[in-house]
Amino acid sequence: MTSESIQGFKIFPLMFSANCTSCHNVFIKEHTVRTHDEQKPSGLTLFVLNIPPYATEAGLKNAFSNVGKIKRIILEDTAEDQRGDGFKRAFIVFNNRESLLKALKLQKLNPISSDIRPVKVGLEKWIEEYNKGICNPEELQEEINTFMAKYDEGNQNQKEETLEDEEGWTLVTKTGRRPGLSRKESLENKLNDKSQKATKKKELKNFYTFQIRESKMKNIVDLRKKFEEAKQKVQLMKQARKFKPY
Structure with a gap:
């Protein structure tokens, strides 16, 4: 059987099995591109179009099993096919150039399903x-x-026990990632000074708060006292009939 050619592609009838009477035509040619692609190297890659939906990588290996060892098969959906019928394209990468040339000189393809590598359908x-x-x-x-x-191991390695002082500074303790590493004496002194200043500031703030609260309470007491005195004065004026509100 002699294969036909069209627009640089060779046409091969692809049968599902040896006992199958019907076949499906696929189109093959050497894959060539201007840019280098490690997955589809030039000189080693065969481009196959119009692959039927039931074909698999194992099935394509069966079809080209006579030409040599296959390094990889990249099976893709046909992007330009808008019918949604599942037809695919494939890039078959051989181990050497001789296998690719032998594939291009084939007269027919093996069935995609064999006894050694059967392709399941239906x-x-x-x-x-x-x-x-x-x-x-x-x-x-x-x-x-x-x-x-x-996850637990990562958390254990990154866990650090931290404390915050009154000014919002974070104090790192010795139970962090390197618990055996002690702080320098100068750093310890700085942290202690900062902690003491924060404590004094807090005490002073508390004192001012207490003083303001006491002042407010005193004002309230004075206002109540003046109110009571005014009430008594009004009452005395009523009794003396000298009360003139207008």
């Missing part, structure tokens, strides 16, 4: 995908335990 594929989506409780619990152990 109900069998859906069941497998569903089972893969179910989380294993033991594996999940082990993953959670590992994560929490790392």
